[in-house]
Amino acid sequence: MRQVATLGASDLHLKSGAPPYLRLNGELTPIPGMYPISGDDMDTIVRELTRTSPNRLHEFEQTGEADLSYELATCARFRISIFRQRSEISASLRVIPDEVPALDTLNLPAVIETLANVPRGLVLVTGATGSGKSTTLAAMIDHINEHSSKHVVTVEDPIELVHRDKKSLINQREIGTDTGSFSGALRRALRQDPDVILIGEMRDEETVRAALSAAETGHLVFSTLHTIDVMETIYRVLDFFPAALERQARAMLAGTLKGIISQRLVKTEDGRSRVPAVEVMVGTSRIADAILNPDETGTIQTALAEGSYYGMQSFDQSLLQLVLDGAVTVDEAMFHSSSKQNLALLLEANNVPMNRA
Known part of the structure; x- marks a missing residue:
């Protein structure tokens, strides 16, 4: 959890039988050098995460899922969703900033x-x-x-x-x-x-x-x-x-x-x-x-x-401005557009070539 927060990742995913995964800049990737997590280890992890929230542990044991927050001292807060899949335990942890951004x-x-x-x-x-x-x-x-x-x-x-x-x-x-x-x-x-x-x-x-x-x-x-x-x-x-x-x-x-x-x-x-x-x-x-x-x-x-x-x-107008500002590529804007045809017309009207990287 400290490593994920230090790297600036947004999420950590834990699953029985798989290595830990993190999401960095929107991309999901396994953490290098980490071994698959055993079922016993996942059970231990869940009990540690819910140690200060026994009602959440009870909810998980009764329903197979629970949401909670967890504060790692001097590091970060996490929003955590624990759940069962195929009778095994998984967890998704979202990194929450220590301070509310302006x-x-x-x-x-x-x-x-x-x-x-x-x-x-x-x-x-x-x-x-x-x-x-x-x-x-x-x-x-x-x-x-x-x-x-x-x-x-x-x-x-x-x-x-x-x-x-x-x-x-x-x-x-x-x-x-x-x-x-x-x-x-x-x-x-x-x-x-x-x-x-x-x-x-x-x-x-x-x-x-x-x-x-x-x-x-x-x-x-x-x-x-x-x-x-x-x-x-x-x-x-x-x-x-x-x-x-x-x-x-x-x-x-x-x-x-x-x-x-x-x-x-x-x-x-x-x-x-x-x-x-x-x-x-x-x-x-x-x-x-x-x-x-x-x-x-x-x-x-x-x-x-x-x-x-x-x-x-609109979304397409927002994406157009991001392209004009040089913040995102045309391809990335098109991928996220609500209407590719509409965004293409907006780009053309602003003299932005569709093949611009």
Whole structure:
């Protein structure tokens, strides 16, 4: 674990019968010189990792899976998922920075700071696993902490980045340790005089409904979804509700949604690191009308591309800018594009040759 943190890797994977693997700059590779891990060793590893979280060990023994956080003194924190596969034990460990990064160090669009400053409503950060959602959200909370006197309540599974009180008062609650569920913790949070609520993930209708209600009643609510872009995010939120409640769900979402930030991490031109490509939607009246009207919802993608005045941009526009800045290659941008044809047209309009390395 110390070696992985020192190398700057993002993840460590442990599996019975296989050597340890690490993910460095997005690439998965075995650690040189390491032997396969035995089943007995994996059992010992899990018991050590859960030594201070006996409830997580019990959960693993009962269900075959558990999530937890682990702090390695003077080194790093880890978000850990332990699970069984083919009756053997495996574990995935994500390295979590000791300090919350400042928002202006993450190469994110300036509008994200604006979204961190809205007084109320719902802001969603989305992307695939490992796309930097947790880091972006933590940086937005830290921005609030640096500049505003707010009461912030977070509900996480598990707690990853730890916030220290600055101008704000921050209470971080962990599922399984401090509370039983996202939806239950969110209901109780409304009785705790919060200004800002962070929900680690919206997993079910009850949590989504509670989040929208909290945003409706004047709170700023942040959360995440495992969706790949703005359009999928909107449809995913609506899909949590039964068809009979679609009209109500659309009204709640249109009235509360302040922004969606969707991220993909893209390998830099030198291959030594990754930078975020970011799709951003800002909750304008045009967006709200499109959410309300099922026949118009499909026009939101066009609104993104035409909404630069508000700070909006599509993934392909973000990738184009990364190419123009010399940060990523054309091939890498095309690989991560939402529409290769659309990105090709954008590159052509900016006189970027498609064969540019």
